Amino acid sequence: MAMMIMSAAATLAASLLGYLCWNLVYAFWVSPLAAYYKLRRNGFGGPTPSFPLGNIKEMRTIAKLTVSSSSSGGGCGGGGGISHDIHSNVFPYFSQWQNSHGKVFVYWLGTEPFMYIADPEFLKEMSAGVMGKSWGKPRAMSSLMVESTTRMLDEWATLISSGVPEIEVESHITATAGEIIAKTSFGVGYNESGRMVVEKLRAMQLTLFNSNRYVGVPYSKIMCPRKTLDAKKLGKEIDSLLLSIISTRKNSLNTTTNNNKDLLGLLLQENHADGRLGKTLTTRELVDECKTFFFGGHETTALAISWTLMLLAKHPEWQDELRKEIKEVSGDKTRVDFAMLSSLKKMGWVMNEVLRLYSPAPNVQRQAKEDIKVNGRTIPKGTNMWIDVVAMHHDRTLWGDDVYEFKPERFKADPLYGGCKHKMGFMPFGFGGRMCVGRNLTMMEYKIVLSLILTRFSFSLSPSYDHSPAIVLSLRPSHGVPLVLRPLA
Numbered sequence: 001m002a003m004m005i006m007s008a009a010a011t012l013a014a015s016l017l018g019y020l021c022w023n024l025v026y027a028f029w030v031s032p033l034a035a036y037y038k039l040r041r042n043g044f045g046g047p048t049p050s051f052p053l054g055n056i057k058e059m060r061t062i063a064k065l066t067v068s069s070s071s072s073g074g075g076c077g078g079g080g081g082i083s084h085d086i087h088s089n090v091f092p093y094f095s096q097w098q099n100s101h102g103k104v105f106v107y108w109l110g111t112e113p114f115m116y117i118a119d120p121e122f123l124k125e126m127s128a129g130v131m132g133k134s135w136g137k138p139r140a141m142s143s144l145m146v147e148s149t150t151r152m153l154d155e156w157a158t159l160i161s162s163g164v165p166e167i168e169v170e171s172h173i174t175a176t177a178g179e180i181i182a183k184t185s186f187g188v189g190y191n192e193s194g195r196m197v198v199e200k201l202r203a204m205q206l207t208l209f210n211s212n213r214y215v216g217v218p219y220s221k222i223m224c225p226r227k228t229l230d231a232k233k234l235g236k237e238i239d240s241l242l243l244s245i246i247s248t249r250k251n252s253l254n255t256t257t258n259n260n261k262d263l264l265g266l267l268l269q270e271n272h273a274d275g276r277l278g279k280t281l282t283t284r285e286l287v288d289e290c291k292t293f294f295f296g297g298h299e300t301t302a303l304a305i306s307w308t309l310m311l312l313a314k315h316p317e318w319q320d321e322l323r324k325e326i327k328e329v330s331g332d333k334t335r336v337d338f339a340m341l342s343s344l345k346k347m348g349w350v351m352n353e354v355l356r357l358y359s360p361a362p363n364v365q366r367q368a369k370e371d372i373k374v375n376g377r378t379i380p381k382g383t384n385m386w387i388d389v390v391a392m393h394h395d396r397t398l399w400g401d402d403v404y405e406f407k408p409e410r411f412k413a414d415p416l417y418g419g420c421k422h423k424m425g426f427m428p429f430g431f432g433g434r435m436c437v438g439r440n441l442t443m444m445e446y447k448i449v450l451s452l453i454l455t456r457f458s459f460s461l462s463p464s465y466d467h468s469p470a471i472v473l474s475l476r477p478s479h480g481v482p483l484v485l486r487p488l489a
């Protein structure tokens with residue numbers, strides 16, 4: 001009898017083990033190989049993956065080789081020489097694979113296929129071309145922006161007068177942009193809880209980036225338990241901070257007239273409109289909405305301004321042009337106000353040229369909800385698409401021989417596309433129905449902050465500036481942007 005029970009238990013254990021093994025083999029090899037051959041049959045080639053890591057190992061090797069060759073002088077220009085030809089440095093594997101596989105190919109992160117796209121015509125054929133939406137109560141928000149920026153500039157002035165003319169401006173601008181987005185998204189002011197939300201959200205961003213190393217590899221969360229737990233803990237802390245902000249605001253809605261013109265105020269008012277709070281969006285959805293805005297809006301704008309300061313520091317003639325324009329537009333007034341922003345045309349060209357050369361959002365992603373037919377080939381349902389914005393913005397065939405030059409005037413005759421040969425070759429804010437909802441707000445923040453800086457200071461690049469653009473979710477200057485600032489009389 002005992003023998004029979006033991007043998008039944010052994011059979012059960014063996015079948016369980018067999019089932020587990022089959023699941024692993026299926027997830028790690030069978031399923032990705034089937035998808036691989038399906039994509040190949042549809043005419044989509046690319047670097048050969050080896051499962052379960054896909055092309056991750058090769059990507060790391062190429063990235064490592066690039067880092068060591070740029071630190072030995074082959075990069076995009078440390079110290080004095082600054083080259084804007086950055087694609088092969090920030091996305092070395094894509095740059096290398098483009099040479100052998102063209103502008104559309106498939107690569108693998110673990111067992112997940114990604115369709116790489118750097119061909120605007122393919123993108124046009126593939127996308128539905130729906131219009132985007134936009135958000136923002138600009139006039140009410142501009143005064144919040146002036147207030148935060150002025151506080152930052154006063155701090156710069158104090159530093160300079162105490163004998164510190166060199167300031168690493170990127171960190172200051174990122175902190176100020178965090179403050180602005182916290183105010184405009186969920187009405188959190190420059191106080192302790194406001195700073196705490198901003199700091200925690202930023203920490204979350206970094207944790208997410210760092211835990212992304214094995215994205216696409218099955219069970220990768222189990223492989224990095226520490227990072228997964230850290231991200232979970234931070235997520236809970238952020239949620240409870242935002243929940244307490246939301247419930248305070250909900251209570252004040254019941255007792256007072258709500259004058260808050262931030263995103264949360266608008267959402268709460270919509271929810272409250274028919275007297276049944278929470279009908280339109282649940283509290284959970286409100287928290288998610290606030291987080292999406294913070295992640296989408298804070299660093300991107302700060303980076304656009306920081307890269308602009310780097311480029312203007314190298315091009316003092318453009319600093320002068322913009323100061324002249326600000327003077328013309330503002331006339332007798334001491335500072336630019338909301339109504340004047342649309343007249344700052346040259347500043348708009350500069351912004352676009354900066355977004356072209358150093359697009360803070362270096363890529364855009366999509367997933368095929370259905371099979372998509374493109375020129376007789378089928379992109380299977382579920383395929384991830386990875387659109388290389390940096391590659392298209394630095395493509396000589398689209399922009400001409402001066403592609404790597406800082407030339408804001410290319411947007412003079414063609415303010416939307418800068419003379420790009422294809423309408424989808426310039427897309428700093430994405431495309432179609434999911435295009436960035438914050439682009440109007442960004443334009444406003446950019447012009448306000450830049451006008452305030454340019455009217456108070458002139459600046460040049462510090463000799464310690466090290467030109468090393470790198471991807472940490474966004475396209476950032478690895479070592480910040482140290483400037484030498486001089487107050488203007």
Ligand code: HEM
Binds near residue numbers: 361
């Ligand atoms: C220079 C500044 C900015 C850049 C370069 C930028 C870029 C982008 C890009 C490329 C996307 C993806 C679009 C797509 O998938 O087609 C996006 C989405 C988004 N952006 Fe921005 N953005 C900026 C500023 C902002 C600001 C200031 C906010 C908020 C106040 C914001 C909020 C969002 C949100 C919420 C989404 C997600 C939209 C959706 O998924 O429907 N962005 N942005």
